Amino acid sequence: MNVLTERAASASEGSAFRAPSPAEAGPPRPGRAASRKPRAWLKPLCLALGLLPLVKLAWDGAAGHLGANPIAEGMNRLGFWTLTFLALSLAPTPAHDLLGLTWPVRLRRMIGLLAFSYAAIHFTWYLVVDQFFAFSEIGKDIAKRKFITIGFAALLLLVPLAVTSTDRWVRRLGYLRWKRLHQIVYAAALLGVVHFLWRVKADHRKPAVFAAVVGTLLALRVVTWAQRRSKRARVLGRISKPD
């Protein structure tokens, strides 16, 4: 493995909220029109699919299909999709590093922003629809109920990531620093899973699935990291060997 490809691979690490790196954009392949981006439909499709749960929520709400307690149902659905997109945003990096797929990386920023959007709507729903601005109650909830405390913390962690998700912010911070900042998403995802786990009364099966998925996606990063480390050690060993 040469140095160039290794750097390109490591450039795709980090979190969802990131700008395209040289590895994803890449030089246009010969035989393809340089002006046409390959799979130009990917991002619009991703956005459309990502907004579908929101559209369905609005639709079901208007049609009265949210059951006897539509407020709780809406909050649960929004939380479910926040966690789903958070987990999905962790998939492109291992998909690239271990499977060599590049297209998921191009969707990572959008998936991350979808996760943040659902988290923000989930919280707004709690603030406005569920509690209707009962700030003293909300303050007590955040301070006293562990599952709300960490859910709120997870949301706060996502804010700087959403803000610095633009290309301009990558340049401003410098890629390495920006990358390190965006590794905060690991903590946010874990807190999100614990938020769900602690919220459930007795049936922990659904949060356990999220825990398994997020855990696996984070563990795969350790695999890549270990591979790179041993490769680097071998290369260094070869270099330092006296002739």
Place this chain on the structure above:
Amino acid sequence: MARWRRDTTEREVTPEALYLRRREFLVLGAAGAVGALAGPRALAAGPEGAALQVSKKVELAGGEKQTPYDDVTSYNNFYELGTEKDDPKRNAGSLRPRPWTVRVDGEVKRPQTLDVDALAKWAPLEERIYRMRCVEAWSMVIPWVGYPLAELVKRVEPTSNAKYVRFETLLDAQQLPGQRGGVLPWPYVEGLRIDEATHPLALLAFGLYGRALPGQNGAPVRLVVPWKYGFKGCKSIVKITFTAEQPRTTWNEAGPHEYGFYANVNPDVDHPRWSQARERRIGEFLRRKTLPFNGYADQVAQLYAGMDLRKNF
């Protein structure tokens, strides 16, 4: 006690007389299908189940609007039929509320096992409109049909050792498939102190909205204790035991810091994961203040005189 064996097949349990009349049933089924074609109105959801005769109606929810039948029967916590709110209604078909026997035993002079229809005749049925407050901070107003549990207690003549009453839900994973998972320790058990059980508000319920209880609401017989959180209301009861010791109860065992034995509705004692100060009445947007003992303090507060309700939550 009549418990279905797991290996009992459909064929074995079909009474012969019914089996011989299967063609009539097919004809009726065909008629039903034609009826369904006549229009969706024929299938409109409304109270189902056998109509129950009530001797009187007692309004005990401050004249508040009753929660619609559809909501009462589609938003349920009955983990034996699934842990999502809409699961119990969907899965209620597996619960067979007839034939059903109830065993009454323990510290009583007249222990017995009797059919649920006989049990329902032990006292005149009345309609009781109660507020129902769930520990999850939502509430409903429900017209139950039943008679005071005190009538049952009187009949079986508790001994002087009887200090508590223990209620047990059917244990049968075929009828209650949620019991296959280890979500809670099964069977579901609840309990009351004997003076709570004989309080005139404690109800043994056989129906709601004038008809037999649907499976998802705890058919064929359940407990309703309106001043306590809903989980105290043991559903699909097969056994009522009078005991000298406080029985271990399911939610209390699953989470002793979250669910107490008493579980009286109390806005001042928070559940670790919810404030109990306010509640959402199903069908309303704004939360309302939760009342001590769910608004029944005048009737029941004296049961707990001198007790620290923060400790005995």
